Every structure is written in C-alpha cells, then in structure tokens.
Amino acid sequence: MTQTEIRPAVLTGSRLPVLVGVVLVAVQLGWRAPGVLRSFFREDDFVLIVRAHEQDLGWSYLFTPLGGRLTPGGLLLGWFPARADAYDWTVVAVIMLVVQALVSLAVLRMLVVIFGRRPAILGPFVIFLVTPLTLPVLTWWSASLSALVPQLAVAMAVASHVLWERTGRRVHAIAAVSWVVAGALFSLSVAMVPVLLFVLSRVYLRLRRAPVLWTLYGFVVTVSVVARLATSGWHAPDPATGVRFLWRLIGQTFATGLIGGPGRWYFGRPDHGIALPAPALVVAAWIVILIVVAVTVRARANAAAAWLMLLGYVLAAGALPALLGSVASVGEILGAQTELLAGTAPVVALCLGLATLGPDPWPRLPRLGAVVAIAGVVALAVWSSSAYTGNIRTQPARDYLATAAAELARTPSSVQIYDTPVPRQLMSSWFGDYRMTSRVLGPLAGPDLRDAMRRPAPAADPMVFDRTGRLRPMTLTTVVAAAPTSTPACYRLVAGRIDIPLAHDLPPRKYTVAFSYTATRAALATFSLGGARVPISLDRGSGVRYLQAVGGGPAVRISGITAGAGVCVSGIRIGSPAPRPQ
Structure with a gap:
C-alpha cells in the first residue's frame, strides 16, 4: 500500500x-x-x-x-x-x-x-x-x-x-x-x-x-x-x-x-x-x-x-x-x-x-x-x-413565441389584449402570474402595446392569445352568471346605482367580467366587484362590455352612471378569458 x-x-x-x-x-x-x-x-x-x-x-x-x-x-x-x-x-x-x-x-x-x-x-x-x-x-x-x-x-x-x-x-x-x-x-x-x-x-x-x-x-x-x-x-x-x-x-x-x-x-x-x-x-x-x-x-x-x-x-x-x-x-x-x-x-x-x-x-x-x-x-x-x-422537443415553444411576436408586430396599441396563461409547453401552472401572456409576451411588444397588455382597458371586442400564439376574439369561461328575473329582463338604476346579486360569494382575485346592456345615449359609469373601481364607457344602443377587475364578494355594483342615459343591464358573466370558438 x-x-x-x-x-x-x-x-x-x-x-x-x-x-x-x-x-x-x-x-x-x-x-x-x-x-x-x-x-x-x-x-x-x-x-x-x-x-x-x-x-x-x-x-x-x-x-x-x-x-x-x-x-x-x-x-x-x-x-x-x-x-x-x-x-x-x-x-x-x-x-x-x-x-x-x-x-x-x-x-x-x-x-x-x-x-x-x-x-x-x-x-x-x-x-x-x-x-x-x-x-x-x-x-x-x-x-x-x-x-x-x-x-x-x-x-x-x-x-x-x-x-x-x-x-x-x-x-x-x-x-x-x-x-x-x-x-x-x-x-x-x-x-x-x-x-x-x-x-x-x-x-x-x-x-x-x-x-x-x-x-x-x-x-x-x-x-x-x-x-x-x-x-x-x-x-x-x-x-x-x-x-x-x-x-x-x-x-x-x-x-x-x-x-x-x-x-x-x-x-x-x-x-x-x-x-x-x-x-x-x-x-x-x-x-x-x-x-x-x-x-x-x-x-x-x-x-x-x-x-x-x-x-x-x-x-x-x-x-x-x-x-x-x-x-x-x-x-x-x-x-x-x-x-x-x-x-x-x-x-x-x-x-x-x-x-x-x-x-x-x-x-x-x-x-x-x-x-x-x-x-x-x-x-x-x-x-x-x-x-x-434526442428526446428534447422545443419546436412548439419556438413556434408559439414566433407566432405571437408576428401578431404583436402588426397589432396597434389601441387593441385591448386580455391576459391568459401561456401554454404548458412554456410554463406550468405553479408559476402563477409569471405565466400570463402580458408578462411572458410583453418583451416582444412595443412600449405602448406592452403597457396596454399589462393594464387592458374595458372594451367591446378585446382579443386574447390562443394556444398557437395567434390573437383571437375573446369570450369567457363562466364562473358565475346572473340575469334579471323581471320583465323586461333588466337590472335598473336604483338610488343612482345598479346592484346585481351573485349566486355565491367570489373569493378575492382578478376576474374578467362581461355584461350586456342597453343605453339611450352614451354614458359613463364605474364598475366594482367588492374591490377596486373600474371606470367604463357605454355606447348608445345595446352592446357588451368586457373588463378586468380585482375583487370578490356576493354582488356587483355599477355606479356613477351618467344621468338620463337610460342604462339597463340585462345580464352579467364573470369568469376567465378564453379564445372565442371559430
């Protein structure tokens, strides 16, 4: 030895x-x-x-x-x-x-x-x-x-x-x-x-x-x-x-x-x-x-x-x-x-x-x-x-980012893009808010569009990214919905506001909301879901407004409505944004 x-x-x-x-x-x-x-x-x-x-x-x-x-x-x-x-x-x-x-x-x-x-x-x-x-x-x-x-x-x-x-x-x-x-x-x-x-x-x-x-x-x-x-x-x-x-x-x-x-x-x-x-x-x-x-x-x-x-x-x-x-x-x-x-x-x-x-x-x-x-x-x-x-497969992630970059390059900053999670081939669910499109795809957008993606405004026709990276018209996967039982079907203004009870309490987090309405003329209002207040504008006639709000609770409130606008809310859906089926 x-x-x-x-x-x-x-x-x-x-x-x-x-x-x-x-x-x-x-x-x-x-x-x-x-x-x-x-x-x-x-x-x-x-x-x-x-x-x-x-x-x-x-x-x-x-x-x-x-x-x-x-x-x-x-x-x-x-x-x-x-x-x-x-x-x-x-x-x-x-x-x-x-x-x-x-x-x-x-x-x-x-x-x-x-x-x-x-x-x-x-x-x-x-x-x-x-x-x-x-x-x-x-x-x-x-x-x-x-x-x-x-x-x-x-x-x-x-x-x-x-x-x-x-x-x-x-x-x-x-x-x-x-x-x-x-x-x-x-x-x-x-x-x-x-x-x-x-x-x-x-x-x-x-x-x-x-x-x-x-x-x-x-x-x-x-x-x-x-x-x-x-x-x-x-x-x-x-x-x-x-x-x-x-x-x-x-x-x-x-x-x-x-x-x-x-x-x-x-x-x-x-x-x-x-x-x-x-x-x-x-x-x-x-x-x-x-x-x-x-x-x-x-x-x-x-x-x-x-x-x-x-x-x-x-x-x-x-x-x-x-x-x-x-x-x-x-x-x-x-x-x-x-x-x-x-x-x-x-x-x-x-x-x-x-x-x-x-x-x-x-x-x-x-x-x-x-x-x-x-x-x-x-x-x-x-x-x-x-x-x-030999078993690494990265092409889906590469294709998604390349497609999203091309979509963002031709999208004006006036378009409202709502947040959705990126596909699992990029990030798993436990990454929380880091996996949202506004954050992952934000570096691919210009400064104005990037800011709009992080704070999307209420809109009648917002867009979301689908699983391939393309921008598509948005719909909601509904968590809770409410509709009036009166005739005509309308939540009307009472004491300067419209209160809409929900079927159950919503836990505090960010929600995407869609509500249908009619108005006799253009109006301004404020939406709240037991939390932050979101200013909204309503066009004359009938339409749908989408918005994102942080909050929770048993009811929705629309207040500060322009006097004499004849606003009537005919239904509301609260959930998560998703691409509209083609």
Missing part, C-alpha cells in the same frame, strides 16, 4: 497531456453544442426574462430567489441578454458553451496543478467531460446560471488553495477566497468548498497555519448558510421521504452518473427529462463503484479519505439544500433531478484523482482495466447523452 499525497506538481515534463486535454475540451463542446442549440427557454427561464424586463438592475432584482435559488450572480449574468434580446436562444446557448469551455479548462488546470503533467490525469478528466450529470443544466438557461459558474469557481478555488498551501504566497490565498465568494453568489452550495479545502489540506497537504484565511472561509460558510435559511427557510420532509430522496439522488442518479448513466430519462415535459435508470444499471453501477473503491483503498493509503470526501461533498452541496427545501413539497422524485448534482462534477474528478494517482504507477493489469472501464463509461455516457438530447 502506498501513501497518496499531493506533491508539488512537476511542470517541466511533456506538455502532451495538457494539449490532449485541450483537444478533449474542444471535442466536448463540438459534441454537446448541437443539443444545446436545439434546446430552448423553459419555465424558470421565462421568470428570469420577465423579471429582467420589469425590474431595473438593483438589490431587489438580484436578491429575490429564482426558482427557490438565491443566485444574485446568475441573475446579474442573465439580465444583460434578457434586456438585449429577450428570446434569442442562440446568444444564450453561446454564453453557456463558452462558460462550459472555461469550466472544463479550469478542471484540467486543477488536475495539472495537483498531479502534474502526467497522462494519468486524463482519466479523471475524461470522466468529468462526458458525465451526463452536467448535460441537462447545459440545455436550461436559468439552471446553468446557478450551476456552470459554481463549477468554475470550485475548480479554480481548489487549484488556488493548493498553490497557496505549497508556496505560501498571499496572492493564491486571495484568489482562493475570491473564487469561493464568486461561486457562492451563483449558488450557495459553493459555501461547502471551504470544508472540502480543509479536509484536502488536513489529509493530503500540510495544513498551513493561517487563521485569517480560515476565518474568511468560515465567514463565507456562515453567511451562505444564514442567507439560505433567511431566503428559503427550513422545510424538512418526513424521515421516510427524506430517505427515499437520498436513495434516489445518490443511490440511483449519482451512482449511475459516475459510470456514464442514467441511460434512460423520463420526459414529463417535452423539453426536460429526469434520470430514470434501469434497476439493472443501478446494480451494475454499485458493483463497479464497490470494486473501484475496494481496489483503490487497498492500494492507496488515503484513498478512503478521497471517497469519503466525495460522499460528504455530494451530501452537503447536492442533497442537503434540497432536503431542507423542495423535497418536503415535491417529494422523492426530486432525487431524479441531475441539476442537483451538476456542481459536484469537478469534485468527482478531484477525488477520483486523489484515490488513484499515487506517487507509484499502477501495475500493467490494473492500468489496462482502468482504460477498459473508462472506455465503457464514455460509451454509456454517449448513449445517455444522445437519449437526452
């Missing part, structure tokens, strides 16, 4: 391993670029774009969580392309690919700094490059903002810290702390990196006495934990759900991801899949993991520490934030989300190197076995990645 330690890197040897690593980065980008370019905005991405258009770049925008994640750095990076051209996926895809290239080069640098320019570093590096655990975040803009830069920060922080431990130069210590802080601005999981660095120093390095540096590291950890609890709180699931989540995340998703899995994906949405490894692959993954751990622990004295360090980081940075957050509401299925594990990929490469790259070379047979194993991982990773990118 040989002692595994991080010796000063020998950088005077052949540059060939580094050059091969750079070529592999180019191959990775060329391999993943088509899938990234075929992807498109989804769910949280639209929230990011809406917020960037509705808010100035300030504290409120930066420090409001996005999708439950506090990521001021990600929101800052996302603000500029959203403002420049809201739905230009090509720009976003290029940004993600550039950051991915920087991440891969940073991991290569980390391995070179720690282990030197030796061909053996290419093994852990290839595992990092091909793992499907990092693929879904590369096709999802908002997820990549809180996953890609943290990977870069982890790799750079580890390399800088190791250089400081070796040389004692202050510049490396400053760089290490700076990278940890920068990464924590994108994802609070990076706050676990100082713990990783402490274990790394304690086991593999000489652990310099530097109270200021370790105090700064501790401060970053403390602030990040407090910020996480302050913004998202603590929502622990019941123990059974927590255990099932951990098994799903680590026992299935992470374990199969280490060997190139998951192999299969479940697409609950056409543009996003979660890991669904076959039971046989889970068993095979654990057999491979146990063999690798047993062989390395037997051959390398500190290999066990490397594997425990990896497990601890996955638990602290990947599992714990979700376990204290969304698992209680979403359930164990969250363990199939590879996004939770994407940030651990550089640490996988680091710990694999620590467990296998000792001062003495391996015998010929284990080396051949490692080459065969890596080839198998690459083959399975190619299969898994192809299964993911």
